[in-house]
Amino acid sequence: MTLLDFLNFYLVPGIVLGAIYAIGAIGITLVFGILRFAHFAHGDMATLGAFIALALVAGGMDPWTALPLAMAATAVVAIGVDKAFYDYLKARPKIVTVMASLGVALMLRSVVQVMWGVDPKTYATGIVRPDSYFGILLRPRELYTLASVVLIVVGLALFLRHSKWGKAMRAMSDNPDLARLSGVDNRKVTMLTWAIVGALCAASGFMLGINTELHSMMGWQLLLPMFAAAIVGGVGRVEGAVLGGLVVGIAEELSIFILPAQYKAATAFALLLLILLVRPRGLLNGKVL
16 A cells, blocks of 8 residues: 555545544533533534535535525534523533433424434535545535635634623633632633634534435434544643544544454544543643543
8 A cells, every 4th residue: 555545545434533522522612611601412413513514515506605604503502502492501510411411402303303204315416536636635615615624613713802891701611700800701602612623613514514414313423533632632631632633533444454444433532542541631731520
């Protein structure tokens, strides 16, 4: 096997897959870091966002033009879910909210199955040949995926670091009580957090769907790798989620050297167990679970 073969058939697909995991893992790490609970409906919210984009594409819209609209629609859904379910439970122990998120996941999955069915769907049909960039083969959708992930991550990082509300989100993540005493409106920060999380869910679901296919269970299959990415990188750190996503994605693609392809998903579980045993705070020293 040549170096180019290794890059084209293993490393590049791993980076693309890892970038998709990273976008979803950022949402998970924001929920845990700011709202302090594990959101098990994350994957099914990503599925809903992907199918909203599919509906827009079916109406004649270009997929990449449909993405921002799907992100906005899923952000509204995420805020609605918080108002309808999680806000009511905020005074209860966090484990109650975690269990409620499982119920929300089943509800969102049922909505997708009723509206779009259970058969696999695609945004576009036909074979797309990759283009060569100095010997590295990339399909347009893979190139657009990587470019979109970079734009989303950089934009979010700048927002969190330099904007008023981004600083409020970071303050609430560090110390909610102190942030409240300092004048931070926790309700608005919570709403903004859910809007961002919903948009990130839609982006991750869309990007997975456009590079593979859409089906109603795709979010459930995304959930473990996204959680593994967030924990491997360090829960509560955006840059940790990006690093963890790339680590998990590349590890899954490289695992076929020692495992049958159908067991690739076990790699994320193995990495999750390993990081919890060896370095519970993750590679970038995030919050303790």
